Amino acid sequence: MVAQGIAEAVQAFTGLSTAAAVTILALMLATYLLVSSLFVAPEAASPSPAPLPKSTQLRQEEEQKHEEKEEEEQQEEKEEPAAFVPYPESVQLGEITLQQLAAYDGKDPSKPILIAIRGQVYDVSRGRLFYGPQGPYSLFAGRDASRALALMSFDPIDLTGDLEGIGPDEIEVLQDWEDKFKERYPRVGHLASENATYGNHNDA
Incomplete structure (x- = not known):
């Protein structure tokens, strides 16, 4: 009885049969759901940021590890x-x-550990966990590490002050390293002029 009363009321109000009224209602609901889904969570639909180049990721990971170990x-x-x-x-x-x-490569505990960057020599003895014989950066101890630091390279061939062919991005990385050395380690000397193949450098 109730259902029949509703059907008669719908037909009287809309002039449509019950089946037609239900069909139109279903279509309206589907249209509403479709349109509303286009406007929710716009951030979810936005493209994810492009991944960093692998070399940049590796460089950032190395610098972060270095920071954490120093702390x-x-x-x-x-x-x-x-x-x-x-x-x-x-x-x-x-x-x-x-x-x-x-001679200052950390193997003699009575001597400081020294590293040269762009012609300037730094005493990194307090960073012995990194630059000492068992440290992850021991390869740089007692050497000019300018090119290796710029390239974040552990290849012995890059342990030189020669920056020929180094691009602006690598120079910026080297500058970051040099700023960190200036901040954390005392500067105790400079390379002799015959060894100064480190390109342009402005002393602070």
């Missing part, structure tokens, strides 16, 4: 007894040749 090392040093001297005291060396620099 861990600094924390460990704070926890060490004050009487314990973890690394040799820095000594100003002035002008130094590449041959002399090679």
Whole structure:
């Protein structure tokens, strides 16, 4: 009885049969759902950002690992007894040749660990966990690491101050490394002029 009453009311109100009214209602509902789906969660429909080039990702991962390890090392040093001297005291060396620099590769615990970047020599002894004999960057110790740092390369052939063929992106990476060295490690000398094949450099 109720259903028949509803059907008669629909027919009287719309002039349509019950089946026709139900069909039109279903079509209207489907249209509403279709249109509304076009306007929800616009951020979900936006394309995801393009992935970084693999070389840039590797470079960022290396720099992040370096940052994290340095923070861990600094924390460990704070926890060490004050009487314990973890690394040799820095000594100003002035002008130094590449041959002399090679003696400061961290293998002799009585000597500081030195690395040259664009002609400037830094005492990185406090970063011995990175640059010491067992460290991940030990290859750079006692060497001019300019080209290797610019390219984020661990190939011994890149352990040179020669920046020929290095692009602006790599120079920017090298500048970031140099800024970090200036901030964290004392500068104790500079390479002799005959070894200064490191291109343009502005001393700070």
